[in-house]
Amino acid sequence: MLREKGALPNQTDVLVFGSGIAGHCAALAAADAGADVLLLEKASQPGGSSAIAGGAFVFSGTDEQESAGQKDSLEALRRDLLQSGKNKNKPELVDRFLKSQLDTYRFLKKFGVKFELHIVPEPGVSRAHVTGTGKAITALHMAVQTEPRITYASRSAGVRLSRSSETGRVDGASAMFGDRETFIRAKSGIVLATGGFSRSRELLQIYAPELADAVKHGGTANTGDGLMMATDLGAGHADLGYVSGSFGGGIRNYPDIQRKAGEIPPLLFSFLEGGIMVNKHGVRFVNEGQSYKALSNIGMAQPEGIGFQIFDDRLMQRSHEDTSVNNYKEAVLAGYIQSGETIGELATLMDIDPIILEDTVASYNRNVAQGLDPQFGREANLVPIDQAPYYIAATGNAITSTYGGITTDGNMAVVDWFGEAIEGLFAAGEIVGGFHGAGYYSASSLSSSATFGQVAGRHAAGHFD
Numbered sequence: 484m485l486r487e488k489g490a491l492p493n494q495t496d497v498l499v500f501g502s503g504i505a506g507h508c509a510a511l512a513a514a515d516a517g518a519d520v521l522l523l524e525k526a527s528q529p530g531g532s533s534a535i536a537g538g539a540f541v542f543s544g545t546d547e548q549e550s551a552g553q554k555d556s557l558e559a560l561r562r563d564l565l566q567s568g569k570n571k572n573k574p575e576l577v578d579r580f581l582k583s584q585l586d587t588y589r590f591l592k593k594f595g596v597k598f599e600l601h602i603v604p605e606p607g608v609s610r611a612h613v614t615g616t617g618k619a620i621t622a623l624h625m626a627v628q629t630e631p632r633i634t635y636a637s638r639s640a641g642v643r644l645s646r647s648s649e650t651g652r653v654d655g656a657s658a659m660f661g662d663r664e665t666f667i668r669a670k671s672g673i674v675l676a677t678g679g680f681s682r683s684r685e686l687l688q689i690y691a692p693e694l695a696d697a698v699k700h701g702g703t704a705n706t707g708d709g710l711m712m713a714t715d716l717g718a719g720h721a722d723l724g725y726v727s728g729s730f731g732g733g734i735r736n737y738p739d740i741q742r743k744a745g746e747i748p749p750l751l752f753s754f755l756e757g758g759i760m761v762n763k764h765g766v767r768f769v770n771e772g773q774s775y776k777a778l779s780n781i782g783m784a785q786p787e788g789i790g791f792q793i794f795d796d797r798l799m800q801r802s803h804e805d806t807s808v809n810n811y812k813e814a815v816l817a818g819y820i821q822s823g824e825t826i827g828e829l830a831t832l833m834d835i836d837p838i839i840l841e842d843t844v845a846s847y848n849r850n851v852a853q854g855l856d857p858q859f860g861r862e863a864n865l866v867p868i869d870q871a872p873y874y875i876a877a878t879g880n881a882i883t884s885t886y887g888g889i890t891t892d893g894n895m896a897v898v899d900w901f902g903e904a905i906e907g908l909f910a911a912g913e914i915v916g917g918f919h920g921a922g923y924y925s926a927s928s929l930s931s932s933a934t935f936g937q938v939a940g941r942h943a944a945g946h947f948d
């Protein structure tokens with residue numbers, strides 16, 4: 484029931500907690516460096532948020548970019564990461580990402596992950612490499628299952644780290660296997676890759692109380708266990724003050740809202756592909772081309788906390804079955820998106836003044852024809868909304884990811900409040916704070932989690948570069 488192959492050892496070289504993209508990459512990299520690895524997952528299925536994510540990875544310098552004639556550079560990527568993070572990003576983590584991201588892209592390809600470049604109109608640089616929801620985890624999990632050095636076990640949760648009383652080094656951890664607690668010795672190192680805490684009402688209440696009652700997405704077991712385990716040993720914290728929601732959580736059948744017990748509405752990001760967003764008054768309120776995180780606070784401040792996403796048939800034809808946040812066709816069937824032959828009809832459906840909404844869309848289209856958005860300065864995906872039928876989705880705030888957590892150095896060694904490494908302990912993925920800073924550069928979490936996972940795994944196995 485718990486382990487997928489082999490007997491569960493009570494000692495190993497490298498112990499990895501969490502089987503999202505960071506944990507998978509850490510385990511595979513550590514095994515590649517010659518270590519025996521135990522990869523433990525709290526949930527019954529592998530993958531956490533990584534298995535349900537949209538599946539877009541930011542990489543620079545790839546074959547797909549070259550084939551598409553995209554001119555990119557590490558300096559341009561650095562600039563964009565720092566701009567999104569409002570320069571609060573930790574330079575050592577940005578440097579490490581820039582140094583290792585292309586190796587990680589090749590590493591993922593080696594294990595069968597396939598990428599397709601999502602092309603954005605100029606002057607933007609196309610960097611989001613799309614894999615489809617869950618595809619990268621499926622490929623990596625197959626590699627884990629066939630790697631003789633890795634033992635994987637599900638329903639096995641790390642609960643507490645332990646330090647050698649002689650050296651102070653982290654030398655093991657206790658974990659719950661079902662309802663049995665066992666101590667596992669880690670001879671070389673431990674990697675915490677337990678993801679964020681979007682599913683923990685208690686931690687949200689502390690770090691982002693305004694989101695404690697938001698609809699919770701993300702890995703079902705992402706309750707911040709690793710954050711607490713490392714904090715218990717004195718790990719420092721970064722970016723926890725910047726936890727924000729993800730604007731785009733579907734609201735079914737608005738205004739006659741019907742919520743079923745246990746319903747987790749889909750996230751819809753049509754505005755990142757060319758849709759616009761209006762409020763209950765029928766007017767735009769933001770540059771929709773920004774990251775969904777940046778939209779969160781602005782969206783929450785609108786009447787009823789609702790943003791109505793509007794798009795046309797051009798975008799509906801690009802609905803991706805494989806990418807949850809752009810699977811518009813499924814959202815129509817489930818009642819999260821409604822349609823009409825005119826913009827006025829959409830307005831009536833949502834109890835918005837039709838004259839105002841028609842005017843909003845007409846004036847947006849006039850400006851787009853000039854390549855401008857004088858109202859909000861939108862540059863990304865500036866396309867007209869003029870092909871019937873038209874679509875509208877009432878959406879609100881959700882919490883999918885937290886992007887703040889414990890501090891590490893550029894080798895992914897966990898460091899304490901005074902900047903000293905906690906020997907033997909490494910971390911990667913959403914549990915780590917400091918990479919994203921005060922914002923979020925879209926599609927940079929899967930790629931940084933994979934990159935930092937690979938680095939943490941190698942270093943936990945004793946191979947420093």
Ligand SMILES: Cc1cc2nc3c(=O)[nH]c(=O)nc-3n(C[C@H](O)[C@H](O)[C@H](O)COP(=O)(O)OP(=O)(O)OC[C@H]3O[C@@H](n4cnc5c(N)ncnc54)[C@H](O)[C@@H]3O)c2cc1C
Pocket residue numbers: 500501502503504505506523524525526529530531532533534535536537538539540541639640641642676677678679700701702703704705706707708709750807808883884911912913914925926927928929930932
């Ligand atoms: C709907 C959605 C769409 C997204 N789309 C994108 C996107 O397109 N691009 C992008 O870059 N990012 C996206 N993100 C964010 C991204 O998916 C995550 O930030 C990233 O996957 C984090 O990877 P991770 O390995 O750190 O954590 P996870 O993938 O969440 O894995 C953590 C794992 O640790 C396990 N775990 C927790 N506690 C313990 C414990 N005590 N012991 C053992 N295991 C434990 C969890 O069960 C989980 O399996 C999206 C997120 C969501 C929810």
